[in-house]
Amino acid sequence: MKDFGFNVQPDFAIDFDRNDKRITEYLAIHEPSLNLCIGCGSCTGTCTAGHFTPFNIRQLHTLLRRGETSRLKPEIKKCMFCGKCQLVCPRGVNLRNVILRLNRAIERIG
Amino acid sequence: MINFNFFVLPFFLGLIYLLLTIGKSWYRWIKSLPAIDKVKFASGIRHPGQVFSALKEVFLEALIHRRMWKQNPLLGYMHMSFALGWFLLIVLGNIESRFYSGTHLNAPYYPIFLKFFIHDKLILFFEVYSVPGIFRFIMDFLLLFILSGLVLAFIKRKRSHWFGMKRTTTHPLTDRIAITCLWMIFPMRLLAESYTAGYYGNGGGFMTQPLGNALVAMTPFPSDFVAYTMWWGYSLALGLFFVTLPYSRYMHIPTEVLLTFFRRFGIQPKKWYSSLSETEVHSCSRCGVCIDVCPLNAAGIFDSQAVYFIRGVRDNYVPEKITQKCLVCGRCQEACPVGIHTDALRLIKRRELNSGQATEYRYLSENPPKTGTVIYFSGCMTHLTPSIIRAMKGIMTEAGIEFIHLDENRSVCCGRPLMIAGKDKQANELIEFNKALIKQTRAKLLVTSCPICYRIFREEYNIPIRIQHHSQFILELVKTGKIPLQSAFRKIVYHDPCDLGRGTKIYEAPRELIQKVADLIPVREEKGHAHCCGGSLGLFEASSHQRKLMTREALDVLLENNPETIATACPLCKKTFLPESPVKVMDIAELIYLAIPKKEAISTGPVPNPSSGSVSVQSHQELSF
Numbered sequence: 216m217k218d219f220g221f222n223v224q225p226d227f228a229i230d231f232d233r234n235d236k237r238i239t240e241y242l243a244i245h246e247p248s249l250n251l252c253i254g255c256g257s258c259t260g261t262c263t264a265g266h267f268t269p270f271n272i273r274q275l276h277t278l279l280r281r282g283e284t285s286r287l288k289p290e291i292k293k294c295m296f297c298g299k300c301q302l303v304c305p306r307g308v309n310l311r312n313v314i315l316r317l318n319r320a321i322e323r324i325g
Numbered sequence: 326m327i328n329f330n331f332f333v334l335p336f337f338l339g340l341i342y343l344l345l346t347i348g349k350s351w352y353r354w355i356k357s358l359p360a361i362d363k364v365k366f367a368s369g370i371r372h373p374g375q376v377f378s379a380l381k382e383v384f385l386e387a388l389i390h391r392r393m394w395k396q397n398p399l400l401g402y403m404h405m406s407f408a409l410g411w412f413l414l415i416v417l418g419n420i421e422s423r424f425y426s427g428t429h430l431n432a433p434y435y436p437i438f439l440k441f442f443i444h445d446k447l448i449l450f451f452e453v454y455s456v457p458g459i460f461r462f463i464m465d466f467l468l469l470f471i472l473s474g475l476v477l478a479f480i481k482r483k484r485s486h487w488f489g490m491k492r493t494t495t496h497p498l499t500d501r502i503a504i505t506c507l508w509m510i511f512p513m514r515l516l517a518e519s520y521t522a523g524y525y526g527n528g529g530g531f532m533t534q535p536l537g538n539a540l541v542a543m544t545p546f547p548s549d550f551v552a553y554t555m556w557w558g559y560s561l562a563l564g565l566f567f568v569t570l571p572y573s574r575y576m577h578i579p580t581e582v583l584l585t586f587f588r589r590f591g592i593q594p595k596k597w598y599s600s601l602s603e604t605e606v607h608s609c610s611r612c613g614v615c616i617d618v619c620p621l622n623a624a625g626i627f628d629s630q631a632v633y634f635i636r637g638v639r640d641n642y643v644p645e646k647i648t649q650k651c652l653v654c655g656r657c658q659e660a661c662p663v664g665i666h667t668d669a670l671r672l673i674k675r676r677e678l679n680s681g682q683a684t685e686y687r688y689l690s691e692n693p694p695k696t697g698t699v700i701y702f703s704g705c706m707t708h709l710t711p712s713i714i715r716a717m718k719g720i721m722t723e724a725g726i727e728f729i730h731l732d733e734n735r736s737v738c739c740g741r742p743l744m745i746a747g748k749d750k751q752a753n754e755l756i757e758f759n760k761a762l763i764k765q766t767r768a769k770l771l772v773t774s775c776p777i778c779y780r781i782f783r784e785e786y787n788i789p790i791r792i793q794h795h796s797q798f799i800l801e802l803v804k805t806g807k808i809p810l811q812s813a814f815r816k817i818v819y820h821d822p823c824d825l826g827r828g829t830k831i832y833e834a835p836r837e838l839i840q841k842v843a844d845l846i847p848v849r850e851e852k853g854h855a856h857c858c859g860g861s862l863g864l865f866e867a868s869s870h871q872r873k874l875m876t877r878e879a880l881d882v883l884l885e886n887n888p889e890t891i892a893t894a895c896p897l898c899k900k901t902f903l904p905e906s907p908v909k910v911m912d913i914a915e916l917i918y919l920a921i922p923k924k925e926a927i928s929t930g931p932v933p934n935p936s937s938g939s940v941s942v943q944s945h946q947e948l949s950f
Contacts, residue, residue: 248868263705266735268688292685295738295755296746297705298862302900307869312649315746315865318682 234282238320246313251306258300264293328442332557333434335564343567347579358600362592369590379589392662406474414467421460440518441556465530471511494613503573506566513562517555580607594669605665609635615657620857623878624871631657631667646866648674653863655827659853675747684751699728700768704775706896716918724807741781745863772798776825776895796835796894796913813920814843818888821855822895835894842920846886860901876905
């Protein structure tokens with residue numbers, strides 16, 4: 216194949232009907248404070264793990280809402296639980312419990 | 326002489342059942358001790374000194390209720406009247422019965438129902454030489470003693486606030502049955518003994534005889550059948566109580582004895598649910614002392630206090646939410662009259678719940694740090710309160726100390742936040758990483774600003790260097806005259822952070838420091854009884870609003886004496902108090918930094934920092950909060 220210096224991107228469409236929303240629903244029940252999120256990204260800005268690796272809680276939240284569980288699973292393991300995100304959150308989202316519950320949901324659903 | 330009547334059967338069978346059940350539990354608990362504890366137990370039981378000291382503690386705590394007396398004299402008296410009164414009643418009843426039967430071996434029911442079997446005016450041989458009727462007097466007195474406690478217990482059920490308790494435990498059905506039986510025992514004994522004494526016209530003491538006479542006079546057809554019915558009632562109440570005891574909170578009575586021995590022999594709580602934990606759980610009397618001290622009350626959370634949590638553990642049913650809904654601040658542990666390690670138990674259950682969650686920390690990598698003698702580890706929380714870091718740097722520069730700021734640009738968490746969530750294995754990955762980093766510096770002293778880090782450094786790191794919280798470190802600097810101080814503040818209250826105070830028992834160092842620069846005014850509830858600020862990393866299941874309510878409650882107590890400033894020694898406490906407090910909130914390091922007399926070197930320009938040239942120490946005026 217001739218190298219044109221760029222690639223053809225594969226199709227990327229989010230199919231909400233096919234995505235697995237079980238984790239999203241589990242979290243909506245057990246830690247509803249996540250709904251308060253305005254996506255300001257303070258959590259990501261202060262994140263301890265984020266200083267070492269591209270770990271992005273705000274992005275994870277987006278993935279969660281879309282139900283893209285497969286991308287969520289490997290990422291969530293990087294959290295160190297230090298709680299800085301929760302302290303800087305202007306909306307009072309109970310973030311440590313969000314991560315803990317996410318882990319639990321992944322553990323149970325697999 | 327055979328003394329037997331069918332009415333003794335409920336008591337007798339109940340007693341046999343009780344003894345068998347307790348024996349079985351004790352056997353199981355001792356047998357399932359971890360190997361190292363078994364050795365401790367075996368060696369302890371062979372030392373008369375240790376056994377004696379354990380017995381002494383059993384006497385002081387299980388009978389006299391010394392700790393309870395110190396906390397609440399009314400409750401202390403109530404418990405003592407039941408425990409000591411009943412104990413003496415049994416012992417003296419046994420001695421009395423021996424004089425009557427003339428043998429050393431009585432059936433166990435004989436002394437209990439002595440007045441049923443014996444109703445004559447026999448004066449015992451030694452009473453002739455001392456005081457006639459002394460036994461009758463003592464037995465009546467003891468019964469009155471217990472009954473006075475019973476009245477108090479009844480009032481406490483109905484009006485707990487008269488006893489200084491805002492809330493009492495809500496008990497399940499088994500406990501309520503058991504308490505009803507327990508409360509029936511002594512009034513039934515009083516009735517039975519009195520009526521018998523009244524009917525036969527003798528044998529009673531100062532209380533039972535007149536009461537018996539009155540009762541007989543009131544009955545239209547006095548007969549020994551009435552007395553007999555009462556004796557049945559007494560026996561039934563005893564028997565039922567004995568049968569329900571192992572399944573109710575009263576199991577704490579026999580279990581506490583074993584627990585005292587375990588503790589005296591040096592058996593420590595483990596990280597997993599060990600035999601000691603099981604004994605502790607069964608030793609909980611559900612008195613509810615832990616309810617009033619729990620900061621969660623302020624947030625309107627009433628279902629996860631230690632007493633309910635421990636009950637859940639005992640019944641093998643703890644909802645996930647209850648386990649996670651706790652600040653792990655240790656206030657209940659401080660107040661518990663039995664000394665149950667409530668925090669350790671909570672963490673054990675969290676480990677069972679959360680330890681399986683996978684983590685992935687392979688991304689961690691750090692450039693080799695510089696070498697030196699002093700490490701400053703600020704910790705994640707201190708990164709959120711940079712004024713503390715500035716103050717610490719300023720103080721160390723003032724004292725002329727060369728230090729390595731280990732987590733200047735980015736930090737790896739110390740691991741305690743993971744551990745408090747029950748993820749020990751995962752926390753150990755971080756601990757190992759940090760340990761390697763600390764080792765590379767070849768330092769002799771590790772100073773941290775965060776009590777959370779400080780606690781885990783001391784408890785879990787096992788590194789061969791000195792570890793100090795900055796309050797200890799600064800105090801040492803001040804004492805050795807490395808930093809001059811002048812009094813710079815007026816009224817200051819000090820808030821004890823949970824992990825520094827109850828966690829690592831450092832109460833005095835921060836106070837000494839404050840006293841050097843200000844007037845420290847006392848707080849109503851301080852040191853071991855200090856409130857949690859509400860920001861604790863131990864709490865998972867609570868909204869930010871509920872946390873704020875707890876913070877306000879803590880602030881209300883701190884502000885009672887109108888201080889100008891609240892001082893604390895924890896960046897998390899500071900961060901939590903700041904938005905809610907009407908007065909200034911400052912860390913110890915900031916206070917001391919501001920109290921250093923101004924010199925030209927500091928006030929005129931940036932001071933070259935030994936650890937990094939880029940960060941300059943700000944002057945006093947610039948340090949804003």
